[in-house]
Amino acid sequence: MIEGQERVQQFKQEIAEMRVRDPATGRDRMWLRVGVVLMIAGLIVAGLAYPMSHGTTNPLSQNDALALGLGGLTGAVVGSALFVRYSVAGFLRFWLARLSYEQQAQTDRLIESLKK
Amino acid sequence: MSNLSAVEPPDNPARSNETGHQDHNLLELRGIRAAYERIDVLFGVDLVVPEASVVALLGPNGAGKTTTLRVAAGLHVPSAGDVLIAGRRVNGAKPEELARHGLCMIPEGRGIFPNLTVRENLRMMTYVGRSLAEIEEIAYSRFPRLAERRTQTAGTLSGGEQQMLAMARGMATEPALLILDELSMGLAPIIVAELYEMVAQVARSGVSILVVEQFASTVLGVADYAAIMVHGRIERAGRPDELAADLSKAYLGG
Numbered sequence A: 001m002i003e004g005q006e007r008v009q010q011f012k013q014e015i016a017e018m019r020v021r022d023p024a025t026g027r028d029r030m031w032l033r034v035g036v037v038l039m040i041a042g043l044i045v046a047g048l049a050y051p052m053s054h055g056t057t058n059p060l061s062q063n064d065a066l067a068l069g070l071g072g073l074t075g076a077v078v079g080s081a082l083f084v085r086y087s088v089a090g091f092l093r094f095w096l097a098r099l100s101y102e103q104q105a106q107t108d109r110l111i112e113s114l115k116k
Numbered sequence B: 001m002s003n004l005s006a007v008e009p010p011d012n013p014a015r016s017n018e019t020g021h022q023d024h025n026l027l028e029l030r031g032i033r034a035a036y037e038r039i040d041v042l043f044g045v046d047l048v049v050p051e052a053s054v055v056a057l058l059g060p061n062g063a064g065k066t067t068t069l070r071v072a073a074g075l076h077v078p079s080a081g082d083v084l085i086a087g088r089r090v091n092g093a094k095p096e097e098l099a100r101h102g103l104c105m106i107p108e109g110r111g112i113f114p115n116l117t118v119r120e121n122l123r124m125m126t127y128v129g130r131s132l133a134e135i136e137e138i139a140y141s142r143f144p145r146l147a148e149r150r151t152q153t154a155g156t157l158s159g160g161e162q163q164m165l166a167m168a169r170g171m172a173t174e175p176a177l178l179i180l181d182e183l184s185m186g187l188a189p190i191i192v193a194e195l196y197e198m199v200a201q202v203a204r205s206g207v208s209i210l211v212v213e214q215f216a217s218t219v220l221g222v223a224d225y226a227a228i229m230v231h232g233r234i235e236r237a238g239r240p241d242e243l244a245a246d247l248s249k250a251y252l253g254g
């Protein structure tokens, strides 16, 4: 069956060219998690810095606590940025796909009505 | 894997080594493990569907046959192992994309809409980019019985006719790889024989077919190769006549 052969050939071709969900989306998810972890860890570190500073009169230890608190803050800010970046990216991609789909449907409808 | 090599075409002496040879297998499962909610149901399944052949997957209730098919069709993500289609690893590919390219799975229970008519059921398939007329042409030429019943609601068709409708819907996508789950479920032996006559016809047109059955009887008549699955593993694989003797043992738990 030549016809069937062609069909199988086409199938193989399409499968070979198909875009399989690449590990990049997995990386997206990893960065998202890193963001969440950083946010929480930063908050905890910043929170712990206060009792550390409060519990001593030694200015050197207090400076350490200050630095630690600032470090925690930085971590939380960076974490939030990562989180926003990667959660919004996923959402925007979806939104864009939808937009282009609607555009397509709109165009189809227009062509349809022009044909009449 | 001696099991694996047993399913390969005997006229091809090359074993399943790394290169070249893979192209002859339209579908290949390698060491597939799968679980539902952490309960393992497949424990390293190796299965091969060579190009232009019919492979029967047999086994008792709960062996994991349906799960294996779902993994092959991209509907269930395996926890380990590889799914290869035409030699390409397609783990993580979207099921609808595989379907669009020509992998068609007809599920257990047929997957038709009982409240719609035969014609409406066929019309649902126009999403593949064919007109209703073309789809009806494909469907009715293969299954003339459906033509007489085009305005009947699918739920009132006989079981055999429903299965024909399910297959007709599948054929509308012009599949290159057809996956059938328990075609014979709840049907009289004569009807099953009739359905398998159609399966054989489809196979002759060059479509590769993987078919699951619980009871061997009719399917072994049309299969080129067969495999017996028990408890999430392929117990035996080979030519249907080689397996006939092992089958009763598998079901009796021997």
Ligand SMILES: Nc1ncnc2c1ncn2[C@@H]1O[C@H](COP(=O)(O)OP(=O)(O)OP(=O)(O)O)[C@@H](O)[C@H]1O
Residues within 6 Å of the ligand: B036, B037, B041, B059, B060, B061, B062, B063, B064, B065, B066, B067, B068, B108, B214
């Ligand atoms: N959605 C699910 N959630 C949890 N467990 C499931 C699910 N589907 C199947 N299982 C379990 O997985 C195992 C294998 O099921 P599967 O449907 O693959 O078997 P099968 O060989 O097709 O059986 P049958 O011949 O009865 O159709 C069974 O123990 C079943 O209970």
Ligand SMILES: [Mg+2]
Residues within 6 Å of the ligand: B065, B066, B067, B108, B181, B182
């Ligand atoms: Mg099943």
